[in-house]
Amino acid sequence: xxxxxxxxxxxRDFKIATSYRTAFVIQIASIFVAVPxxxxxxxxxxxxxxxxxxxxxxxxxxxxxxxxxxxxxxAVSLSSFGSSLRESQLTGTLExxxxxxxxxxxxxxxxxxxxxxxxxxxxxLYLVVGAMFKLDLGNAxxxxxxxxxxxxxxxxxxxxxxxxxxIMLIKRGEGVNTLISGASLFFGGVLFPVSSMPEWMQMLAxxxxxxxxLEGMRQAIQSGVSIEGLGRYFLVLGTFAxxxxxxxxxxxxxxxxxTRVTGTLGQY
Amino acid sequence: METLSKxxxxxxxxxxxxxxxIEVERLTKVYPAQRSLFGRVQPxxxxxDDVSLRVDEGEIFGLVxxxxxxxxxxxxxxxxxxxxxxxxxxxxxxxxxxxxxxxRSLVGVVSSNERSFYWRLTGRENLRxxxxxxxxxxxxxxxWRDRLIELLGLEEMADQRFDNYSTGQKQRMAIARGLLxxxxxxxxxxxxxxxxxxxxxxxxxxxxxxVRGLWNPTILVTSHxxxxxxxxxxxxxxxxxxxxxxxxxxxxxxxxxxxxxxFTISVSGVEVxxxxxxxxxSGGTVSSAGSPRADTTEMKVNFPLGCAGFPxxxxxxxxxxxxxVSCSNRSTTFEEAFHAVVxxxxxxxxxxx
Numbered sequence: 107x108x109x110x111x112x113x114x115x116x117x118r119d120f121k122i123a124t125s126y127r128t129a130f131v132i133q134i135a136s137i138f139v140a141v142p143x144x145x146x147x148x149x150x151x152x153x154x155x156x157x158x159x160x161x162x163x164x165x166x167x168x169x170x171x172x173x174x175x176x177x178x179x180x181a182v183s184l185s186s187f188g189s190s191l192r193e194s195q196l197t198g199t200l201e202x203x204x205x206x207x208x209x210x211x212x213x214x215x216x217x218x219x220x221x222x223x224x225x226x227x228x229x230x231l232y233l234v235v236g237a238m239f240k241l242d243l244g245n246a247x248x249x250x251x252x253x254x255x256x257x258x259x260x261x262x263x264x265x266x267x268x269x270x271x272x273i274m275l276i277k278r279g280e281g282v283n284t285l286i287s288g289a290s291l292f293f294g295g296v297l298f299p300v301s302s303m304p305e306w307m308q309m310l311a312x313x314x315x316x317x318x319x320l321e322g323m324r325q326a327i328q329s330g331v332s333i334e335g336l337g338r339y340f341l342v343l344g345t346f347a348x349x350x351x352x353x354x355x356x357x358x359x360x361x362x363x364x365t366r367v368t369g370t371l372g373q374y
Numbered sequence: 375m376e377t378l379s380k381x382x383x384x385x386x387x388x389x390x391x392x393x394x395x396i397e398v399e400r401l402t403k404v405y406p407a408q409r410s411l412f413g414r415v416q417p418x419x420x421x422x423d424d425v426s427l428r429v430d431e432g433e434i435f436g437l438v439x440x441x442x443x444x445x446x447x448x449x450x451x452x453x454x455x456x457x458x459x460x461x462x463x464x465x466x467x468x469x470x471x472x473x474x475x476x477x478r479s480l481v482g483v484v485s486s487n488e489r490s491f492y493w494r495l496t497g498r499e500n501l502r503x504x505x506x507x508x509x510x511x512x513x514x515x516x517x518w519r520d521r522l523i524e525l526l527g528l529e530e531m532a533d534q535r536f537d538n539y540s541t542g543q544k545q546r547m548a549i550a551r552g553l554l555x556x557x558x559x560x561x562x563x564x565x566x567x568x569x570x571x572x573x574x575x576x577x578x579x580x581x582x583x584x585v586r587g588l589w590n591p592t593i594l595v596t597s598h599x600x601x602x603x604x605x606x607x608x609x610x611x612x613x614x615x616x617x618x619x620x621x622x623x624x625x626x627x628x629x630x631x632x633x634x635x636x637f638t639i640s641v642s643g644v645e646v647x648x649x650x651x652x653x654x655x656s657g658g659t660v661s662s663a664g665s666p667r668a669d670t671t672e673m674k675v676n677f678p679l680g681c682a683g684f685p686x687x688x689x690x691x692x693x694x695x696x697x698x699v700s701c702s703n704r705s706t707t708f709e710e711a712f713h714a715v716v717x718x719x720x721x722x723x724x725x726x727x
Contacts, residue, residue, distance in 0.1 A: 108509060110506055110509070110512075111506050111507060111509060113506075114502070114503050114506035114507065118492060118495065118499075118503050121494065121495055121499070122492065122494050122495070125494040196489075197487075197489045197490055197491075198485060198487035198489050198490035199490050199491075199492075201450075201453070201455050201483070201485070201490075202483065202485065202490055202504070202551070203507060204454075204455060205453060205454075205478060205481065205482075205483055206504070206507040206508045206509075207479070207507075207508055207509045208507050208508075208509065213507075363457075366455065366456055366457045367406065367456075367457050368405060368406060368408065369403075369405050369421070369447065369450065369456045371455055371456070
C-alpha cells in the first residue's frame with residue numbers, strides 16, 4: 107500500500123466527482139428522499155407485528171434502512187473496480203497507468219477508495235437521517251458495526267476483482283454485476299428476513315457474504331450485540347475474504363496476461 | 375548490424391561508441407484467432423513478422439509504414455503492453471519478457487490519444503497525479519514537472535482544465551507526461567496526429583531541440599508525415615505487412631530506390647524542339663519543356679543512373695551555340711523512396727505467396 111499514491115487517487119476522484127456538481131448533490135439529496143419512504147413503509151409493515159422481525163426489535167424501518175445502506179457497499183464493490191478499468195480502457199489511460207511503478211491491482215484498489223469513502227459518508231447519513239425519523243440507535247454497537255463493515259468490504263472486494271477480470275477479457279461486465287447484486291438483493295435479506303424464505307433458499311443465501319454482512323450489521327446496530335457476539339460474522343466474512351481474495355487476484359493476473367497475448371489490453 | 379553514420383542533417387556521428395538502447399531480434403507477433411460464442415470472428419493475424427533492428431543510445435529513429443504495417447504493435451511490444459510470440463526485445467539491455475520491470479522503467483510513452491488525460495483536472499494536476507503514480511517524491515517531482523511545463527511552453531495553460539486545451543497543447547502535455555520519469559527511451563506514437571501544420575512544426579522543433587537537449591534520450595517516433603520523419607530522424611525502419619521492408623539512413627534509402635537522375639535545365643539560344651531532340655539523343659527522357667521567356671527554354675529531363683547522358687547533353691547544347699543558363703539536380707524525395715519500397719515489398723509478398 108502506497109499511501110501517497112492512494113491519496114492521489116482519492117484526490118483525483120474527489121475533484122472529478124465534485125466537478126459534476128448537480129450529480130454530486132443529487133447523490134447526497136437522494137438519501138433525504140429515500141429515508142422518509144422507508145419510514146412510511148416501515149410504519150405499514152410494523153403494524154402487522156411480524157414474528158420474523160422480532161430478532162430486529164420489530165422495526166422494519168431500521169431493517170430496511172440498514173439493508174439498503176449496506177447494499178450500497180456491495181454495489182460499489184461490484185462496480186468500482188470494473189468501471190475504473192473500463193473507463194481507463196475507454197480513455198486510453200490504462201496503458202499509461204501500466205507503465206508506472208504502481209501495479210494494476212493496486213490501481214484498481216486505489217480507484218475504489220473514493221467510492222468507498224463517499225459510500226461511508228452516505229451510510230452515516232442514512233443513519234443520521236434515520237435517527238431523525240426515530241430510528242432507534244440507543245443500543246447500537248458502533249465499533250462492532252464499523253468492524254463488520256470493514257471485514258464485509260474485504261469479503262466483497264474479490265467479487266469486484268472477478269468482475270474486473272471478466273471486463274478485461276470480454277470488455278463488458280454489466281451482466282455479472284446485475285447477477286450478483288440481484289442475488290444479494292433477493293437472497294441476502296435486504297427487503298425481507300432470510301428466515302422467511304424456504305429452507306433451500308436460506309441455504310443458498312448462506313453462500314453469499316452479503317447475507318452474513320447484513321445480518322452482522324443489523325445485529326450490531328439494531329440489537330446492539332457485543333463484539334464477542336459478532337465473532338461468528340467476523341469468522342464467516344473473514345473466511346470469504348481469505349479464500350476469495352487470492353483467487354480473484356489470480357483470475358485478474360491471468361486475464362491481464364491473456365490480453366497481453368491477444369493485444370486487447372487497451373481495447374474496449 | 376547497421377549503426378548510425380549520419381544524423382538527420384547529414385552530419386557525421388561523432389559519438390565514440392554507439393551503445394544499443396533498443397535491440398529487436400527476429401521478433402514475431404501473431405495475434406491468436408478471436409472466437410465468439412457463435413464461432414470464429416477474427417482469424418489469426420501476424421502483425422510483426424521476423425523483425426530485427428537496433429536503435430542506438432541518443433538516436434532519433436523513425437518507424438514508418440502504411441496503415442496496418444505493424445508499427446503500433448511493435449511500439450506496444452517495446453512498451454511491454456503486448457507479449458511477443460517469438461524473438462527477443464531488449465531495452466537498455468533488459469529483456470522485456472525476462473526483466474519486464476527493469477525494461478519498463480526505462481521507457482516513456484507519448485500517446486497520440488488526447489483522451490488519455492483527465493479532462494476535468496488541470497494540466498498541472500494531471501501531471502501531479504502521474505508523478506504520484508510513478509511513485510516519485512514530491513520534492514523531486516514538483517520542480518521537474520514545473521520545468522517540463524515551462525520547457526514545453528505550457529505555463530499559461532498549466533492551471534486551466536485540460537478540456538480547454540487545443541490539440542497541439544494536449545500533445546505537448548502528452549510529451550511532458552512521457553518525460554516525467556526521465557526515461558532513457560521515449561516511444562512517440564504519432565506525436566503530431568491531429569495537430570495543424572504550424573503546431574506540428576512546433577512539436578517537431580520541440581523534439582529536436584529542448585526534448586533532445588534534456589539528456590539526449592533515445593527517441594523512437596512513428597508518423598505518417600514523412601517530412602516530419604525526415605526532419606527528425608537519422609535512420610528509419612519502413613514496415614510493410616508486418617515485415618521490415620527497409621532499414622537504414624534516409625539518404626541511403628533514397629539512393630537505394632533512385633533509378634534515374636532528374637535535371638531541370640534552363641537554356642538560351644536553343645529552341646524547344648531542338649533541345650528536345652538533343653535530350654533524346656543524349657539518352658534522356660523529357661518530362662516537360664517550354665519557353666517561359668522568349669530567350670530561354672526550360673526543360674525537365676531524366677537520365678538513367680550512371681549513363682553519363684547529362685554531360686553529353688551539355689556538349690550538344692554548347693555545340694549548337696546555346697548557353698546553359700541554370701541547372702538543378704532534384705534528388706529522390708523520401709516520399710518517393712517510401713512508395714518505391716512499399717511497391718517493391720508488395721511485389722515480393724505477392725511473388726512469395
